[in-house]
Amino acid sequence: MTLDQLQSKFEEFKAKKLALDMSRGKPSAAQLDLSNGLLDTVSSTDYKTITDADTRNYGGLDGIPEAKELFKDFLEVSTVDEVVIGGNASLTIMHDIVSRGMTHGMCDSKQAWGKSKIKFICPSPGYDRHFSICQHFGIEMIPVSCTPGGPNMDEVEQLVANDESIKGIWIVPKYSNPTGLSCSDEVVDRLSAMKTAANDFRVFWDNAYAVHHLSEDKDKLKNILDTCKEAGNENRPFILCSTSKITFAGAGVSAVGGSVANMDWFKGHLFFSTIGPDKLNQVRHTRFFKNIEGLHEHMKKHAALLKPRFDKTLAILEQELGGTSLATWTKPKGGYFISFNVSNGCAKRVVALAAEAGVKLTGAGATYPHKNDPNDSNIRLAPSCPTIEEIEQAMQIVCLAVKIAAIETGVVKDLVHN
Numbered sequence: 001m002t003l004d005q006l007q008s009k010f011e012e013f014k015a016k017k018l019a020l021d022m023s024r025g026k027p028s029a030a031q032l033d034l035s036n037g038l039l040d041t042v043s044s045t046d047y048k049t050i051t052d053a054d055t056r057n058y059g060g061l062d063g064i065p066e067a068k069e070l071f072k073d074f075l076e077v078s079t080v081d082e083v084v085i086g087g088n089a090s091l092t093i094m095h096d097i098v099s100r101g102m103t104h105g106m107c108d109s110k111q112a113w114g115k116s117k118i119k120f121i122c123p124s125p126g127y128d129r130h131f132s133i134c135q136h137f138g139i140e141m142i143p144v145s146c147t148p149g150g151p152n153m154d155e156v157e158q159l160v161a162n163d164e165s166i167k168g169i170w171i172v173p174k175y176s177n178p179t180g181l182s183c184s185d186e187v188v189d190r191l192s193a194m195k196t197a198a199n200d201f202r203v204f205w206d207n208a209y210a211v212h213h214l215s216e217d218k219d220k221l222k223n224i225l226d227t228c229k230e231a232g233n234e235n236r237p238f239i240l241c242s243t244s245k246i247t248f249a250g251a252g253v254s255a256v257g258g259s260v261a262n263m264d265w266f267k268g269h270l271f272f273s274t275i276g277p278d279k280l281n282q283v284r285h286t287r288f289f290k291n292i293e294g295l296h297e298h299m300k301k302h303a304a305l306l307k308p309r310f311d312k313t314l315a316i317l318e319q320e321l322g323g324t325s326l327a328t329w330t331k332p333k334g335g336y337f338i339s340f341n342v343s344n345g346c347a348k349r350v351v352a353l354a355a356e357a358g359v360k361l362t363g364a365g366a367t368y369p370h371k372n373d374p375n376d377s378n379i380r381l382a383p384s385c386p387t388i389e390e391i392e393q394a395m396q397i398v399c400l401a402v403k404i405a406a407i408e409t410g411v412v413k414d415l416v417h418n
Helices: 003-015 029-033 036-040 065-075 090-104 128-137 153-162 185-193 224-230 260-270 279-289 292-321 347-356 388-408
Strands: 020-022 083-085 119-124 140-147 166-171 202-206 237-242 254-257 327-329 338-342 359-361 378-381
Touching: 003 388, 020 388, 029 292, 036 279, 065 083, 065 237, 065 254, 065 279, 065 292, 083 260, 090 128, 090 202, 090 237, 090 254, 090 260, 119 128, 119 153, 128 140, 140 153, 153 166, 153 185, 185 224, 202 224, 224 237, 254 260, 279 292, 292 327, 292 338, 292 388, 338 388, 347 359, 347 378, 347 388, 359 378, 359 388
Parallel strands: 020 359, 119 140, 119 166, 166 202, 202 237
Antiparallel strands: 083 254, 237 254, 327 338, 338 378
């Protein structure tokens, strides 16, 4: 197919004046509906905790007992003393931990991080909001490459062993954003045991998609806190999660887990910023799920909605681009994203073309620090929110844009395939 033929087809799509969005990993309305029962679990006469505490009042800084028990199992930590419950977003907790590190240092720091220039390791492609936190605090970001089993540990180990200014690493360990891949046992072992020049180095273990399986074929993740304890580095990980993509995206519950020393440090700072959390929302969630088994059953309902969307996206990619060498993509077993790599130098053009035809994608480069993808090749696809019909239209346009961009940039002269 020649460039003229592709552009003619592209103009047909533009004439439809579509408005399709595959840019963010938002739950669909149908997914949000799954949790409407939350709204009925608390009433004007029934709002107390299992210990008869009044959730309308102050107190309960680190969470109500039943919420700490539920999230202990969610985070896979050993005791409720290793959990602090937060507000709607785990992103807030991550931001606050870094902020307090900058002003006061960690529980085992020699001085506040902000007293000198510090750096974070950023496996790339990765989660743009992690990188935004670093930018906000002026933290230098060091990109490292990713393997199918997680960050390239040869790179990571060499960096942290020789540079005391490197204080952290960002990792989405399960069904990663954007690749959808999970950390191997070897990566967990090496992160836990590696020698670091900084005694207060932290692993930000953002396990946002811990229970977001697409089927019974699930990735399994080795326990980071247990492994760090065995290696003598129990203060190394902060483990993050939330229900923002499980219940209501705008009214979920988040939590952080880690060593007792880390949790005491976090609560010590939390004391100065709040009198207490939204305990009513914690009651709603614990009554709705009852226990971790109830949460897992709930996630099967999400999978029933998400899997057909992922299947449709992957099917069109294979139909339109399979065998062309114009693109590669991940095939995740869970999470919210597909990492889509087009020919070097083409990603920005593909995103721009798709926008012309009414398809909004995450900006090219967004999955790299400072939005700088050195190859201009990675695009994050988010199939969760559009309908199946919208995905079909959007992906036809995306694939068409890939073909046009490849010819425009000289990657190929024309396309025999499709």
